[in-house]
Amino acid sequence: xxxxxxxxxxxxxxxxxxxxxxxxxxxxxxxxxxxxxxxxxxxxxxxxxxxxxxxxxxxxxxxxxxxxxxxxxxxxxxxxxxxxxxxxxxxxxxxxxxxxxxxxxxxxxxxxxxxxxxxxxxxxxxxxxxxxxxxxxxxxxxxxxxxxxxxxxxxxxxxxxxxxxxxxxxxxxxxxxxxxxxxxxxxxxxxxxxxxxxxxxxxxxxxxxxxxxxxxxxxxxxxxxxxxxxxxxxxxxxxxxxxxxxxxxxxxxxxxxxxxxxxxxxxxxxxxxxxxxxxxxxxxxxxxxxxxxxxxxxxxxxxxxxxxxxxxxxxxxxxxxxxxxxxxxxxxxxxxxxxxxxxxxxxxxxxxxxxxxxxxxxxxxxxxxxxxxxxxxxxxxxxxxxxxxxxxxxxxxxxxxxxxxx
Numbered sequence: 001x002x003x004x005x006x007x008x009x010x011x012x013x014x015x016x017x018x019x020x021x022x023x024x025x026x027x028x029x030x031x032x033x034x035x036x037x038x039x040x041x042x043x044x045x046x047x048x049x050x051x052x053x054x055x056x057x058x059x060x061x062x063x064x065x066x067x068x069x070x071x072x073x074x075x076x077x078x079x080x081x082x083x084x085x086x087x088x089x090x091x092x093x094x095x096x097x098x099x100x101x102x103x104x105x106x107x108x109x110x111x112x113x114x115x116x117x118x119x120x121x122x123x124x125x126x127x128x129x130x131x132x133x134x135x136x137x138x139x140x141x142x143x144x145x146x147x148x149x150x151x152x153x154x155x156x157x158x159x160x161x162x163x164x165x166x167x168x169x170x171x172x173x174x175x176x177x178x179x180x181x182x183x184x185x186x187x188x189x190x191x192x193x194x195x196x197x198x199x200x201x202x203x204x205x206x207x208x209x210x211x212x213x214x215x216x217x218x219x220x221x222x223x224x225x226x227x228x229x230x231x232x233x234x235x236x237x238x239x240x241x242x243x244x245x246x247x248x249x250x251x252x253x254x255x256x257x258x259x260x261x262x263x264x265x266x267x268x269x270x271x272x273x274x275x276x277x278x279x280x281x282x283x284x285x286x287x288x289x290x291x292x293x294x295x296x297x298x299x300x301x302x303x304x305x306x307x308x309x310x311x312x313x314x315x316x317x318x319x320x321x322x323x324x325x326x327x328x329x330x331x332x333x334x335x336x337x338x339x340x341x342x343x344x345x346x347x348x349x350x351x352x353x354x355x356x357x358x359x360x361x362x363x364x365x366x367x368x369x370x371x372x373x374x375x376x377x378x379x380x381x382x383x384x385x386x387x388x389x390x391x392x393x394x395x396x397x398x399x400x401x402x403x404x405x406x
Contacts, residue, residue: 333391
């Protein structure tokens, strides 16, 4: 689960990570009040106004309606409401949002931590995530902070180094010192970075996160180390242990169809293709998407109805897939192990009749327990549904229906 920068920073602060202080606002008036409060608490007279969306590249992104960047500097209290107003309510387009962009509902009013006249600020990159190949967490760091890490990895990979953490013993002091040393730090800045890395790792473990990315980590001229930005992804599978973190979820930042699917107990991810697919099992879903591509189509979604599929879940899946206007056909691919194929077939027929007037062809491939009975139910339904037993037949039928619509 992704969360906003301001939420991530509050988590980090709770674990002792020094952050760029800020206050979230959802109107220009609230932004002005936040700036005044921040001025009183920190003494800052310049303010950074940051759009809060679940996407990177905000500083380079543009608000469609006003032309403002997603991150701007206000050099006085008077500038804050106008500059915040140029961002709030607008559509921010970045390299991560795609051309459709994301609506900005909140901004973070943050202190300007780049001291006026400062000659020696330095930005670093630090992240923590799971290395699945090695089966342990890894700290990634670079002296090239403030840049897209993908560009650094492509053009100067030698400037990224990794420190793997043995899960049996956790982060050791010498490892935090090693990271600080490789970043070229010394003296007070070295000590501050060691504290920063240790606190950051504790936050990562304590929240059951799948990724922490701090870019940039700033070293000020007086050797303070702090998080200027923060991207945090929480592990969905662990949220039952963190009710307070689960409450941070912002549904307005998520695809409405994915939210609806989650409420129905379905695993759904929207894609850009023209063939909707509904399966039971993630591995089968991946194979089904491959088959769709080999048949000349493009998968429009990933949709796993799980092992306990019934008429209700099939109907919910149908409704979600059909809300995508790009879908030209639907392929249902079910292996009847836990669930019987005849049960799925009856669910398909029942859902089809309940929804009514489905204009796209549906191919149902059933294999496993009671597969023949399931195919018979489909064939005798009188509906615009085609049955298949082997995957190749399903692929050919997909190819045929797409060709008919070309």
